[in-house]
Amino acid sequence: MGVFDYSREALENLKIDDTGVLDRLVDFETARKVHLGKERAKKDKRISLKEAVAEFVQDGDVVMDTGFGYVRTCIQSHFEIMRQEKKNLQMIGAPNTNQSYMIITGAVTYSHNSYIGAEMRGTDRNYTRQLKAGKVKILSEWSHGGVAQGLKAAQLGSPGVLSKQMLASDIIKYNPYLKVMQNPIKKEPDPTVFIPALYPDVTFIHAQAADKYGNAYIYGPTVNDVAGAAASKKVVITAEEIVPESDIRYNKKGVIIPFFYADAVVELPYGALPGSMPGYYYWPRQWWEKLMRLAGPSDENMKDFIDEWIFGTKGPIDFVEKLGGARWMIEARRQTKAAEGDNEDIDFSYQEYKVGSDPGIFF
């Protein structure tokens, strides 16, 4: 591992005394070594989600939030990480929505923060509370684009990129990884921000389809997942469907994450729940409203909610049952196909969740 020179101002502002906790995110040498040591043979990498989390997530790892908040995000894998009581994880991602509920149970204790919350559904009061209670420590602040460029730098095979993003903002004062420097090719003053290449320890990516070797097909926004897969030391592909390799070769015209990144492949239908999965299911909007409006405001409500929906379920099958079973499944497929323009338009209006009146089926 290299020895790093972090921004002193940011370390002081964030009150980080032991910088060792920062190193693994920018530890290129170890990432390269791990990548060189990965299985090259095309072998059947299929295991269960339980096995994948047990084997590939270690306490203290930097975990990446993939997809886009609740669009093709590996949320069921996050839930399994919580069920197995993994500890002291760092979380990075753009967005980084799903760290919030992982903090209260102690799974995530460090945050590389870019965005928390659920957009139009309101602010994440749980995160504020956990921050004040000292249950999470922010190690670095980012813009979405800053994280995206750091991961992309890793995929590009570069120690980092010079960026115009985050310049002169307070974000820089709270990010030990960033350095403001003169653009070396310009004679006139041209400030830039150096963003180092970012190497998460473990990344779960939920794909529409994968073969047993780990070639993974993604449809819809790929966001930062291709870069994350290339950078991450360990990669677990979870997929709605496991298809023959020939299907990937001949039929899947789109984004493919190559098999050699993958350490494990998990067949995981409904693995993006409670998020949406392009081509497969729309997200249960009322579930997110319940999380933000009922669970968010207090630790007690949050814990009850987590007990019910995460610790009270073993995986996606239980989760589908709780959302409304077959009736939810049929409607969720209908919604997503119509939203994507593959089916005839439908009426998307629904009753927003109101505290005290459970919808029965979470549409």
Add this chain to the structure above:
Amino acid sequence: MTDNAPANPLEILAYIISAQIRDHTIVYVGTGLPMVAGILARFTHAPNITMVYESGGQDPIHGGMPWSVGGPFTWRKSPTIMEMAYSFGQCYNGYVDIAFLGFAQVDMYGNVNTHMIGDNFLLPKARLTGSGGNNDLTSLAENMVLVGLQTPEKFPEKVDFITSVGHLRGGNTRKEAGLLGNGPVAVISQCGVFNFEPVTKRMRVKTLHPGMTFEVAQMCTGFELLKPEGEIPLTPMPSPEIIEILRKKVDPAGVFTSLPSA
């Protein structure tokens, strides 16, 4: 709400935002009212705009109102969907003309805060979302339009945290800091439309909405607003035809343009 009811404040805001959009431009929009405004512009005075989103979705065909910038309506049958790094790169490289974003606080120089309320980052009064794409777009976009509610707390003299640099400390400081584009060119609130005085880059009233006075707008502001010379023009209001398009074609379910519990 009946079809001939007068425009409500959200509908009026959607119209005012849409009026900022010129035809034949590439428009970067966030969820909520900016999206309504973009689609309204396309149905009215700017049929040839290309809308792009942080999901990377480029030029989706019209569908419903997305709740998330990653949702299907932001990339519905898009010819291509860019990765996140490239979708901001699009702004850097000059393929975005105007971007629309919200804020929790905006100051007299158009600096934006979406991070926190309070003076202690480690122990904030309230922790907010963080940057998301706000900083990226504000740093890079050629023209930025900020949209939000106006109160003295939301329009302070200094924001509690500079998430995104507007005109920094005024004058030439944005450019000297190395940022691209013109920065914020307009701020739109329930009071009026504001721009930035060209030399000092301080926020200045451009137009006031009907019924609003400079004094009331000033009362809703935590710093001294600049006043343009002469009489302050009224913000043009939407015609009944435009309101009909908004209600029938753009947001028929009233997702973003019906008032809560209306």
